[in-house]
Amino acid sequence: MKDYNEAFNDVPGTVIFDATQSRLGFHLNQFCMSLMKEENREAFKADEKAYLQKHPMTDEQRDAVIARDFNRMIALGGNIYFLAKIGATDGHSFQKLASLMTGVPEEEYRDMMLAGGRSPEGNRSKSENR
Template sequence: MTHTDIHAYLAEFEDIPGTRVFTAKRARQGYHLNQFAMSLMKPENRERFKADERAYLDEWAISEEAKLAVLARDYNALLDMGGNIYFLSKLFSTDGIAFAEAVSTMTDMSWPEYRQMMLDGGRSPEGVRSIREGR
């Protein structure tokens, strides 16, 4: 695979509707955001964060846009900014929210609807499979 081919290959990941593939580019983009999220593994950091979320966030080299997305718990925006879902799960846990319930907020479904869809076997493979081609 040539240098040009790898960029074309990686660009294909952006064509998957509703999915953000965690690539090296996203890892670099979201490094500080993910480090913040991982800091919440320590009880003393969770307590400091819960006491004053904005002050805790201001200690991190994260963009203002990312800080606002954390405060709003806008997980889709955080994923777009390079957040890793497994690192962001530390934020869900800090809020006392189960992983599946937090993930349901990233869809157009309520938690009960999302839960039932998953119990019924997940999303249908039918539907839009390519953003670019609209199919």
């Protein structure tokens, strides 16, 4: 029998936030939580690189934050609910972040979700697309 998480490896774009991902992204997610305080948001906006140096993240995680590469942050252990605090600091809604992460214009993304979400066709398994 496959490991529970291994079953999801074939699903396109899926990263399971498990204990391993949690450990990998602990400091990244703690940085995100720091943005709940106004003074920390202001310090981050004033000098992102200096503020990020206060958090023991990897250089790759810091680079992903600077680039606002949310998909990369997720791959590096970020949890979307923590990462949303970066988006909120930048003035973005969760809908806008999802739009950016999927490469779909925000209005199109909104309309897709209101219509029931993306089609499962071609999105269930990488082997479907071969």
